[in-house]
Amino acid sequence: MEKGWKDVFLTAHEYKATIAKDILENAGLKVVIMNQHDTAYQSFGDYVVYVEENEEQKALELLKELKR
Numbered sequence: 622m623e624k625g626w627k628d629v630f631l632t633a634h635e636y637k638a639t640i641a642k643d644i645l646e647n648a649g650l651k652v653v654i655m656n657q658h659d660t661a662y663q664s665f666g667d668y669v670v671y672v673e674e675n676e677e678q679k680a681l682e683l684l685k686e687l688k689r
């Protein structure tokens with residue numbers, strides 16, 4: 622990922638990454654989801670949700686319940 626972005630959520634499920642993105646975007650944060658699934662074996666890999674570095678703490682607080 623480019624400099625200035627921090628990963629705040631990691632999951633093997635696309636729907637959870639989408640939920641995290643929706644929560645963060647509704648709070649006004651810029652969000653990027655990176656799909657790190659292997660192209661040959663779709664069961665391997667994760668979805669990583671990134672936010673701008675200066676919004677990391679806010680994002681972590683917003684996603685606290687989703688991580689349980």
